[in-house]
Amino acid sequence: MPINHSANFETIPLFDLQEFALGNPLDRQQFINQLRNVCHHIGFFYIKNHGVHIELMHKMLELTEAFFNLPQAEKDKINISFSPHYRGYGKLGEELTKGIRDYKETYDFGLEQAARQTSDEQPYLILQGPNQWPESETLRALRWKETVLEYIAAVQTAGTQIMSAMALTLGLPDNYFTDKFCPQQRDAYAILRLLRYPPGRMNPHSVEPELGVGPHTDTGCLVMLLQDTVGGLEVQNCRGEWIAAPPIDGTYVVNIGEMLQLWSNNYFLATPHRVINTSSRIRHSVPFFVEPLLSTVVTPLEISPELLQNMERPNANPATKVVYGDHMLHVYQRSFQ
Numbered sequence: 001m002p003i004n005h006s007a008n009f010e011t012i013p014l015f016d017l018q019e020f021a022l023g024n025p026l027d028r029q030q031f032i033n034q035l036r037n038v039c040h041h042i043g044f045f046y047i048k049n050h051g052v053h054i055e056l057m058h059k060m061l062e063l064t065e066a067f068f069n070l071p072q073a074e075k076d077k078i079n080i081s082f083s084p085h086y087r088g089y090g091k092l093g094e095e096l097t098k099g100i101r102d103y104k105e106t107y108d109f110g111l112e113q114a115a116r117q118t119s120d121e122q123p124y125l126i127l128q129g130p131n132q133w134p135e136s137e138t139l140r141a142l143r144w145k146e147t148v149l150e151y152i153a154a155v156q157t158a159g160t161q162i163m164s165a166m167a168l169t170l171g172l173p174d175n176y177f178t179d180k181f182c183p184q185q186r187d188a189y190a191i192l193r194l195l196r197y198p199p200g201r202m203n204p205h206s207v208e209p210e211l212g213v214g215p216h217t218d219t220g221c222l223v224m225l226l227q228d229t230v231g232g233l234e235v236q237n238c239r240g241e242w243i244a245a246p247p248i249d250g251t252y253v254v255n256i257g258e259m260l261q262l263w264s265n266n267y268f269l270a271t272p273h274r275v276i277n278t279s280s281r282i283r284h285s286v287p288f289f290v291e292p293l294l295s296t297v298v299t300p301l302e303i304s305p306e307l308l309q310n311m312e313r314p315n316a317n318p319a320t321k322v323v324y325g326d327h328m329l330h331v332y333q334r335s336f337q
Contacts, residue, residue, distance in 0.1 A: 009041070009042050009237050009243060010237070010241075010243060011243065012042070012045060012046055012235065012243065012245050012253070013034075013038050013042070013045050013046070014045065014046040014047075014048065014248070014251070015031065015034070015035065015038075015045055015046065015047050015048070016031075016047075016048055016049050017047050017048070017049050017051070017158070017161065017162070017165075018049040019031045020032070020035075020161070020165050021051075021161060031165065032168050033169075035165055035166070035169050036169035036170075039166065039169060039256060039264075039267075039268045040268065040269060040310075040312065041269065041312070042235075042269065042271065043255055043256045043261075043268065043269035043270055043271035044235050044245065044253065044254070044255045044256075044271055044273070045253075045255075046245075046248055046251045046252065046253055046254070047158075047224075047251060047252050047254050048248075048250055048251045050158040050161075050162075050251075050252060051154070051157060051158050051161070052151075052154045052155055052158050052252075053154070054249070054250045056147075056150065056151055056154060057226055057250070059147055059151075060147070060148075060151045060226060060286055061226065061228050061284055061286065062142075063139070063142060063144055063148065064194045064195075064196070064284045064286055065196075065282075065284055066138065066139060066142060066144070067107060067134060067139065067194060068107075068194070068196040068282075068284070070134065070136055070138070070139075074134060074136055075089045075091075075134070076089070076091075077134075077135070078132035078133070078134055079091070080094075080106075080108060080132075080336060081336075082132065083129070083132050084115075084126055084129065085110065085115065085126060085127060085128065085129030085130070086127065086332040086336065087108055087109060087110055087129065087130070087131045087132050088107070088108060088131075088132040089105070089106070089107050089132075090105060090106035090107070090108070090336070091105060092105050094106070094336065095335050095336060096334070096335055096336075097213050097214050097216050097335070098214060098215075098216060100214050102211075102212060102213045102214070103197065103198065103211065103212050103213075104195055104196060104197045104198075104212045104213060104275075105195070105196040106193060106194070106195055107193065107194040107195075108191060108192075109131050109148065109152070109191065109192045109193075110127070110128070110129075110131060110189065110190065110191055110192075111128075111152070111183055111188055111189070111190055112130065112131060112149060113128045113129060113130065113188075114128075114129070114130070115128065115129035115130065116128050116129070122295075122325065123325075123326070123329060124294050124323070124324075124326050124328065124329045125294070125325070126329065127189060127294060127325060127328060127329060127332070128187075128189070128294070133145050148192070151192070152190070152192050152288070153183075155192075155224055155226075155252075155288045156181075156183055156190055156288070156290070158224065158252075159222060159224055159288065159290035160178050160181050160290070162222065162224075162254065162290070163177040163178050163181055163221075163222065163290065164177070164178050166222075166260075166268075170264060170267065170301065170303070170304075170307070171304050171307070172301075177292070180292040180293050180296050181290065181291070181292050181293075182293075185293055187293035187294045187295040187296075187325070188293060188294075189291045189292070189293065189294045189324075189325070189328070190289060190290060190291050191220075191288070191289040191291065192286065192287075192288050192289075193286065193287050193288075193289070194284070194286055195284065195285045195286070195287070196282060196283070196284055197212035197230075197232065197275060197277045197282065197283040197284075197285075198277070198282060199277060199279060199280045199281060199282060200276070200277045200278045200279060200280075211274055211275065211276050212232065212274075212276060212277050212283070213274060213275045214274055215236065215272045215273070215274045216272065216273070216274070217257065217258055217270040217271065217272055217273075218255060218256075218257035218258065218270065219257055219258050219259065219327070219328075219331045220257040220258070220259055220260075220289050220290075220291050220328065220331075221256075221257050221259050221260040221263070221289075221290055221291055221292060222254065222255075222256060222260055222289075222290040223254065223255050223257060223287050223288070223289055223290070224252040224253075224254050224287070224288045224290060225252055225253040225254070225255070225285060225286070225287045225288075226252060226285060226286040226287070227247040227253065227285050228247065228283060228284045228285065229247050229249075230247070230277065230279050230281050230282070230283040230284075231244065231246045231247055231279070231283070232275045232276055232277040232278065232279070232283050233245040233246075233253065233273060233274075233275055233285075234273060234274050234275070234276060235255075235271055235272075235273045236271065236272040236273065236274075242274070245273075255270075255271065255273065256268045256269060256270050256271070257270050257289075258270045259298055259322070259324065259327065261316075262298055262300060262316050262322065263298050263299075263301060264300075264301060264303075265300040265301050265302070265303045265315050265316050266300070266311070266313055266314065266315055266316045267303055267307060267311065291324070292324055293324070294324055294325030294328070295323070295324070295325060296323075296324040296325075297321060297322070297323055297324070298320075298321075298322045298323075298324055298327075299318075299320060299321050299322075300315065300316040300317070300318055300320055303315070
């Protein structure tokens, strides 16, 4: 697909990850060059041939629907408020985005970890701990927990490979980021979310249907979104227009978060997006948040003069220093008040 180098994009580009993983040197370099342009100008792209089996992707969507179809009382048993680690179910309207209640249900998982002792220096260790799992016999029969953990491992592997390509776009070694994203390390962190958006309903204060989630940029590093067939994700270009990112079977929608924009010294772009379900059908989606170790200290990278010449925005403040775990703890405290 031809790559639009303008932030006034009208479509979301599609990449084939096999061109990076298995391509010849020319294909691989072309992939890196195009990815660099898209990450700088658009901040969103589709990825196919990413290594996650399409049967597992479809199964994950089926299991997402099966969970949300449980009786409300069953879901409430594992409400996120019962977990000090911010793992569990969120009712319709329980989560806030920029202070406004979202019109969606949620279910948050992390890596399956033992709880750790926090300290004044590391309060963020509260984010590590066991998941809450539903006790439904219906879900057990579907191998629900086993499949969710299998899916997390598969999509994390794909995300790590994308981060290798991201490093190369900035002229860094391919392991620059991935060394900090290893799920086997003690401070490892990643989040899988299951989301349900009810059919669109009219907002009494607007001519548009109520937003499932309002305009925002994601707060972490990289998001890999699995969508069902309903659609509703929209991405904002620099003219303020909302561009649809419709579902494409077998692909992920990948987008850059605020922390990766900061890490790249503002070379990468975290782009505003929203979800608005205008259909009469329930929408399900499954975003996976590819995150570094909680102890990672994010500071703006030094960008090569060649890249600086083509920057479309100012560099980040070079004095900026963010402990990743502190940042993510603040995000959860703000979202679930």
